Amino acid sequence: xxxxxxxxxxxxxxxxxAETSFxxxxxxxxxxxxxxxxxxxxxxxxxxxxxxxxxxxxxGRGSVKNAADTITNLRGGTVTMPFEMxxxxxxxxxxxxxxxxxxxxxxxxxxxxxxGSSNADSIGGSITSxxxxxxxLAYYPAAGEGIKLCGVVASDLTIAGDVGANNGLVSMSGNxxxxxxxxxxxxxxxxxxxxxxxxxxxxxxFNMMDADTRTLDIDDASDQTFIMKSFSFNIAxxxxxxxxDTNGNAELYVFPEYAITxxxxxxxxxxxxxxxxxxxxxxxxxxxxxxxxxxxxDGTISAEGELNIVANIQYTGDPAQDLSENGVxxxxxFECVQNGSSEALxxxxxxxxxxxxx
Amino acid sequence: xxxxxxxxKLHRANPNGVLCDKSSLNKLxxxxxxxxxxKVAQELLxxxxxxxxxxxxxxxxxxx
Numbered sequence: 096x097x098x099x100x101x102x103x104x105x106x107x108x109x110x111x112x113a114e115t116s117f118x119x120x121x122x123x124x125x126x127x128x129x130x131x132x133x134x135x136x137x138x139x140x141x142x143x144x145x146x147x148x149x150x151x152x153x154x155g156r157g158s159v160k161n162a163a164d165t166i167t168n169l170r171g172g173t174v175t176m177p178f179e180m181x182x183x184x185x186x187x188x189x190x191x192x193x194x195x196x197x198x199x200x201x202x203x204x205x206x207x208x209x210x211g212s213s214n215a216d217s218i219g220g221s222i223t224s225x226x227x228x229x230x231x232l233a234y235y236p237a238a239g240e241g242i243k244l245c246g247v248v249a250s251d252l253t254i255a256g257d258v259g260a261n262n263g264l265v266s267m268s269g270n271x272x273x274x275x276x277x278x279x280x281x282x283x284x285x286x287x288x289x290x291x292x293x294x295x296x297x298x299x300x301f302n303m304m305d306a307d308t309r310t311l312d313i314d315d316a317s318d319q320t321f322i323m324k325s326f327s328f329n330i331a332x333x334x335x336x337x338x339x340d341t342n343g344n345a346e347l348y349v350f351p352e353y354a355i356t357x358x359x360x361x362x363x364x365x366x367x368x369x370x371x372x373x374x375x376x377x378x379x380x381x382x383x384x385x386x387x388x389x390x391x392x393d394g395t396i397s398a399e400g401e402l403n404i405v406a407n408i409q410y411t412g413d414p415a416q417d418l419s420e421n422g423v424x425x426x427x428x429f430e431c432v433q434n435g436s437s438e439a440l441x442x443x444x445x446x447x448x449x450x451x452x453x
Numbered sequence: 454x455x456x457x458x459x460x461x462k463l464h465r466a467n468p469n470g471v472l473c474d475k476s477s478l479n480k481l482x483x484x485x486x487x488x489x490x491x492k493v494a495q496e497l498l499x500x501x502x503x504x505x506x507x508x509x510x511x512x513x514x515x516x517x
Contacts, residue, residue: 203501
């Protein structure tokens, strides 16, 4: 008789915990008792093992492949896993570390900047105070059926807010990346039981309708205040695995380029129009670099749920229009660029924990 | 422990996600000082939503 067991989607959870040694399991003895931080996702996606499989039709086999002529190679592969969730104080701070490999943590304020010099070009050496930042990831459908991934970073991260989506709460999405595709007891493991006390998902969020500061430079004016419908920032670090340890797992990761793009939808008004001094089209035609600030909270970053985003942007296309019942809005696509000593992108948020406690 | 809410921060506290009871949270939101357990106070302090109210010493209290 067929088995009647059902695995409800909501039974599956996953958690993260910062590593103390690159690519090594935090608890490698039997069941994993690590106290993972549960991630606030609605549906946990399964990790995908991207290993090498060779399948050939050899001469002399006739017209059908033979079972003996295929090879799988667990060494040298990667493991990836998508994620999507509402941003919370710890998850946002940690995922910025995972994608940006840079921090300026002090007294609960986590500041990750992208400036062309302070972000790590490679990781794989020792870890000090949670930096560089990589994680153990526990994917857990049921006892004895879990997957532990080691050496996990984020290859890309999108931070977005839209007054018409998620009740105006800021969301984040992206993909995890690991170069530890060969299951061994000391690292990535299958058929794992996680019996530690997992920390519950956080319940404080970032409300974009709580953004007191929303300013953008335009044409002849600086720091003009805009009325915002939505924003989005995408950070991709182009992570690649390099080398092979004794198990064929990665010796290091390289981050060849931190590419940051985004979009912003703001209202057409006297601050942002097609007229003299405030001409948003002129900024695109001139190739101007503009300062952009979005600050959720009073800008001081001293409590959970506060977020400062400061960027230097250049439009990548002609400012388009969004025509809605509320009038004309500008739909601005941009990329973030380092401008002198000003960072391409700097994001600050508050969580009263150090990176090595994540 | 006696705590007082930071009125420009406290609205971000999710009432369903903190240890503080509804009555105390309402008082904090009204700007009142409340006396709560160490655990409850510490959670809100860590989140940056409240500040600790310094208790007056016996001498300070006596002097008014």
